Every structure is written in structure tokens, then in C-alpha cells.
Amino acid sequence: MEVENLGKGPWFCFVCNRFFFRKHIFRNHILTHTGEKAFRCDICDKPFGRKCYLVEHKRIHTGEKPFHCSVCDKYFGHRKGLQMHIRIHTGEKPHVCHICSKRFTQYSALKDHFLTHTGEKPHPCSVCKKSFTTKSSLNRHILTHSAEKHHTCDICNKSFSSQSGIRRHYLSHTGEKPFACDVCGKAFVDKNRLTAHQLTHSGERPFMCDECGKSFSSKLLLRRHKIVHTPSRQHVCHLCGKSYSRKVGLQSHANTHVGVKPHTCTVCNRSFLHKKSLARHYMSHTQEGTFEQNKSFESAVSIEEKEINYENECHLDNKNEQPIEGEDEQ
Numbered sequence: 001m002e003v004e005n006l007g008k009g010p011w012f013c014f015v016c017n018r019f020f021f022r023k024h025i026f027r028n029h030i031l032t033h034t035g036e037k038a039f040r041c042d043i044c045d046k047p048f049g050r051k052c053y054l055v056e057h058k059r060i061h062t063g064e065k066p067f068h069c070s071v072c073d074k075y076f077g078h079r080k081g082l083q084m085h086i087r088i089h090t091g092e093k094p095h096v097c098h099i100c101s102k103r104f105t106q107y108s109a110l111k112d113h114f115l116t117h118t119g120e121k122p123h124p125c126s127v128c129k130k131s132f133t134t135k136s137s138l139n140r141h142i143l144t145h146s147a148e149k150h151h152t153c154d155i156c157n158k159s160f161s162s163q164s165g166i167r168r169h170y171l172s173h174t175g176e177k178p179f180a181c182d183v184c185g186k187a188f189v190d191k192n193r194l195t196a197h198q199l200t201h202s203g204e205r206p207f208m209c210d211e212c213g214k215s216f217s218s219k220l221l222l223r224r225h226k227i228v229h230t231p232s233r234q235h236v237c238h239l240c241g242k243s244y245s246r247k248v249g250l251q252s253h254a255n256t257h258v259g260v261k262p263h264t265c266t267v268c269n270r271s272f273l274h275k276k277s278l279a280r281h282y283m284s285h286t287q288e289g290t291f292e293q294n295k296s297f298e299s300a301v302s303i304e305e306k307e308i309n310y311e312n313e314c315h316l317d318n319k320n321e322q323p324i325e326g327e328d329e330q
Contacts, residue, residue: 024051100206116219119210196220 010019011026015033020026028050031038037047039054043061048054056078059065065075067082071089076082084106087093093103095110099117104110112134115121121131123138127145132138143161151166152159155173160166168190171177177187179194183201188194196218199205205215207222211229216222227246235250236243239257244250252274255262261271263278267285272278 097206099208100204102206116206117208 009023009026010021011023012019013026013029013033018029020029031049037049039048039051040046041048041054041057041061043058046057048057059077065077067076067079069075069082069085069089071086074085076085087105093105095104095107096102097104097110097113097117099114102113104113115133121133123133123135124131125138125141125145127142130141132141140162150159151161151163153166153169153173155170158169160169171189177189179189179191180187181194181197181201183198186197188197199217205217207216207219208214209216209222209225209229211226214225216225235247237250237253237257239254242253244253255273261273263272263275264270265272265278265281265285267282270281272281
């Protein structure tokens, strides 16, 4: 549509029945119906439907950030970026999930969150075909396929593809748990684990199984539960033919063939095949009064609690995964 040939205003849009009193605004509006992108960046050739979008885009190339936060002195290239940033200071979360009532600062975060209820994973990996809920999760996953791991731990020489990965890893050496629950004081290595833990206090279970409707407090519990609906055991031991629904089950079973007992008591150095067996063993030291001050007891008990909770939550059919006789022996 040639706006220049329409004469004097006001101008009327016959698509959405709106009047416009400025020709340039009407021209930009018409482009929203035609899909035409008449404004093109002279640096990277990217097209835009409105001139204001082009102006904002060019700030990426120039580095200009004219919008200033008066609270923390941070600068932004877009007004919308500043508006969303301000909500960090005000605590405003206007976007609400109608399923679990969780609130979000940005609409995009709400859309990503909603996928946790539907189970939809629209971002597949082009290498291994594994799918993810958000694009950021996919991008982090893609790094695992890259051979480049520039971040190396100076304690154990383990390498990581991202700086955040090695930061989390360092905590395993220091024992530091910087994220503490404000209800019970329990501390965690990362914020995601703290968030999942806090749901145990609120009773909230935002992760729903799309097969049976059962809800869970974390994605991990939901994934484990879904094994009930997909009982195929794809992880097979090539030595004895025994099969497992989870890779960790096969790995634990493989230790029985080679005689490896990876879980060692820090008090008496006795070794066990399974964490659960080690946790039960630790109880013998507490009864003898030799383990009262050892912090490892707390972690051992939590290991046992997690495995018990896992069994209660998932109701897995373990008839094909019976423990091997003598697994509790050294």
C-alpha cells in the first residue's frame, strides 16, 4: 500500500478499523499487516518493520546505552530493558502462572516456566536429539558436545566448558554451601537446589506428570516418576544380560562384576557397594558413640532419606533390580 498516494489525513486502516493522524505512524502500522520490513541496518543488513526498532538495534553496534537506572547506575540500550530491570529493585512480578500461581518479572520467563507443566521441550539438540524446555538450557547442553574445555580445576585437573561449571565444581572441594534456606537453615551448593528444597516447606508441587496427573516438587522427582510409565529397561549389562531403566542402576551393578566398592566409611575405612549400605553402616558408629562429631553422618543420613523418599515418590517396580547377596559385606 502506497501511503504517499493517500492524500491528507486522517488515515483509516481498513484491516483493524483504526484512524491515524500522523502519516509516518500510519505507514509503520500498515507494515504490521503486510509483514514488510522496510527498515534495514546498514551495518549487518538485518531488516525491521519499524524505524524505532532499527534505531534501538543500531545501539548494539554503537554500544550506546542511553537509559540509566537511578538506583544502581546500570545503563541499558533499550527503554524496555530498563523497565524490566527496575522490577529487580521494586520486587514487582506482574506475570502469574495460572496453574501454580508462581510469579515472574518477565513474560518470557513465564512462558518458559509454563512448559514445565505441559512437559513440552521445543528446543532439540542437533547433535544428540535431546530436547530442552528453554533455549538457554539447550545452549548450555551444546557445550558438553564441544571438545573445548578451557576451565580446569587446579585441585583435581577436571576440565569444564563454562566458568559457571567450574565455580560450582570448586564448591565440592571447599564444602561451601552458600545458599541457605530461610525456614530451616539447610544449605545448598546452588540456587536451583535451594529453590527445589523450599517447595518442601510450602507444599507446592508445580511439576505435573502428563500421563497420570501426579504432581512433584522438583523436575528430578518427575523424571524419576516417569520411568513408571516407560518401564522399558534400555541399559543392559553385557556380562550377565541384566537390564536397568536408569543408567546409574547399570553403573552400580557393574561394580559387582569387578569387585569395586566405591563408598568408603570415613571412620573405619570399610567399603560398600551402595550409598544406602554405607548410610546403614554409619548408624553402627553412632550407636557406639564414635561418630557424634563427624559431619559426614548428616550427609550419610540425608543419602538414606533421599533414597527412601525416591522409593515412596516413584513406586518403581524393582523386581528386576533386587540387591545382590552380600552387597553389604566388605
